[in-house]
Amino acid sequence: MSVIVLAEHQQGSFKKKSFEAVQYAAGIAQSLGTTTTAIVLGNASDSEMQQLGQYGANKVLQVADARLDNLSATAYAKAIIAAAEKEGAKVIVGSHDVTGKAVAPRVAAKMKAGMVAGAVSQPDLSKGFVVKKNVFSGKAFAFVNITSDVKVVTLMPNTFPVKKGEGSVSIEKLDVAFDDKDFAVQVKEVSKVTGTVPLSEAELVVSGGRGMKGPENWGILEDLAGSLGAALACSRPVADSHWRPHHEHVGQTGGTIRPNLYIAVGISGAIQHLAGVNGSKTIVVINKDPEAPFFKAADYGVVGDAAEVVPRLTAAIKKFKEGQH
Ligand SMILES: Cc1cc2nc3c(=O)[nH]c(=O)nc-3n(C[C@H](O)[C@H](O)[C@H](O)COP(=O)(O)OP(=O)(O)OC[C@H]3O[C@@H](n4cnc5c(N)ncnc54)[C@H](O)[C@@H]3O)c2cc1C
Incomplete structure (x- = not known):
């Protein structure tokens, strides 16, 4: 048995x-x-x-x-x-x-x-x-x-x-x-995302929402993710607008993840988004609106403009990591 x-x-x-x-x-x-x-x-x-x-x-x-x-x-x-x-x-x-x-x-x-x-x-x-x-x-x-x-x-x-x-x-x-x-149902083709940490298995995730304003601004999130060795995720409107691929979309209609650290940048924190991420062990929210609902679910919050806060956070992480060697 x-x-x-x-x-x-x-x-x-x-x-x-x-x-x-x-x-x-x-x-x-x-x-x-x-x-x-x-x-x-x-x-x-x-x-x-x-x-x-x-x-x-x-x-x-x-x-x-x-x-x-x-x-x-x-x-x-x-x-x-x-x-x-x-x-x-x-x-x-x-x-x-x-x-x-x-x-x-x-x-x-x-x-x-x-x-x-x-x-x-x-x-x-x-x-x-x-x-x-x-x-x-x-x-x-x-x-x-x-x-x-x-x-x-x-x-x-x-x-x-x-x-x-x-x-x-x-x-x-x-x-x-x-x-x-x-x-009767056969897989004809499998196209895999390569070269990045798979989102479902990532311990660290950096995620962006509509507050990032456009795909051209994702570079600062990629740098932050790169400094941490994190995977990238996004809110649904971001994927729907084709700013980011759909496999990065998390929430009720996207992936459910439970990383050790979830950094949400420019995401309001709608219940449908939280459904996919609120099992994260630690949630950090960066949002310029102090009333953004996501702050209620956050362990740490920074009220500020993503364009200013994210590069400073990345620089601090890089400096910290350099100090460790
Ligand atoms: C049936 C259903 C299913 C859904 N499923 C999902 C789902 O799976 N996943 C999902 O994410 N959503 C889902 N949604 C949509 C959800 O309700 C929200 O509309 C969506 O999560 C909002 O995305 P957002 O937070 O990126 O955008 P917004 O709500 O537009 O929020 C943008 C945030 O960015 C902040 N911001 C703006 N500029 C800056 C700046 N310069 N710096 C920092 N912060 C800034 C704003 O203060 C705001 O809080 C679903 C909705 C429905 C009805």
Whole structure:
């Protein structure tokens, strides 16, 4: 009766959010006195898969079908269910990302399992199987008790720091009989953003809003992000106006992020924006309007013009970093 967890990879390389999900699943397994099996779909090398042991997996079940190298929600769900049935798993874990959002509800529906999407805590087993999650655009928490026999949980990325340990895994292949229907929706092309820190995994984020006035002013935010090693994000109107690419848009209709530091520049702090960022550990707001709603959600605030404040902040950070060498 192990806990199973989907460990996603991209072209055979595992991302931080997969290690987070494995570590989370291992925490549940420990509380239940059982083991953790990671499911790997598609091609990944044994040495890459061995890393999952360092985050608490005991075993890897690999469905090494090349058609799974790209997401097919139907086929992924079928493979996970096959793995769950093989292992007799009662708890199935994934990451609350594009894949998890598409696959976990399918698995839950087929297995008649209760599901919590976007968990932010380890389940409290003293009162059943109670999982905490954000609700009402991050304004409140819900504590959801999953009472079904099989339970499905997706973990909000960046909720827990990952800790690399020792551990190793045994690797087993699992054959799943797919049919053409399982691949009815096919990925034709994948275009990836390269050369920057992926926003969903970034520990530090610098974000700009309409107060930046135009794309020509983004240079100061790029410099600030560069000085920190941060990723860039933006508010929705910025992406809608094509000042910045849509993958940088955060909020209710964009990405949800939980970095250690979120620096919001020229963003008013509408509830729809906060929905995507209010899980950030520390929020710094730079806005020229002292009444901007974002200041209510901020840990630190600077009232001032972005064009003056941001270059001074960047210079101070560079000076601080130079002093450290
Ligand atoms: C259904 C729905 C979903 C939505 N989803 C999202 C979403 O996912 N993400 C999102 O971001 N929004 C979303 N919105 C839009 C949201 O309601 C706000 O309109 C939007 O977040 C405002 O963006 P902004 O703060 O960049 O712009 P504004 O509201 O125009 O704010 C600009 C801010 O910049 C400040 N400013 C101006 N000049 C300067 C300067 N020189 N220096 C410093 N500060 C300056 C101003 O004081 C102001 O506070 C959604 C809306 C709806 C209805």
